[in-house]
Amino acid sequence: MTSGALFIVTAPSGAGKTSLVRELVKDDDSLCISVSHTTRPRREGERDGVDYFFVDRDEFQRKLAEGAFLEHAKVYGHYYGTSHEWVRRQREQGLDVILEIDWQGAEQVRKLDPTACSIFILPPSVETLRRRLETRALDDEKTIDRRMRQAQREIAQGEKSDYRVVNDEFERALADIRAIIRSRRLRHVNADGD
Incomplete structure (x- = not known):
């Protein structure tokens, strides 16, 4: 069985990534979508083990010290991390994983x-x-301002991605990402000789 591919999808908050x-x-x-560990509070409707693995700071720090995370970051005061083991298991089953x-x-x-394929979603x-952040009504004005400042830095970092997709029309952006994934899969299959 061929090992699954790894796709990284990044975007500023509110660009439509999720x-x-x-x-x-x-x-x-x-x-499949990777399920990250996080120390942030659970939002309404989120399920532990499905949307995130919700952990406290002590548990997160313990896992970090053990080297359990493929990647980790502190974002808006909360820690996030992707488990090496979780990603490895999915890929060994032949699943392509989106981080x-x-x-x-x-x-x-x-x-x-x-070999990971990185895709940056641009608004x-x-x-x-800003309008999207205000419309989703998850944050107060101060938090939105902070997210907008962060978005400027993230957009600059997006230049390092393999692909950039503008999410101005949802269905077109979705088709663009599907095309990227299809292209990577074909390259992966051809490289393996399958």
């Missing part, structure tokens, strides 16, 4: 696995990004 990634896996049984992570984590993964404009 919505796009969730839609991608709906009709693709060979694609939905920030740019700091993406850099760590690319250093460890240069159509900074104004659209």
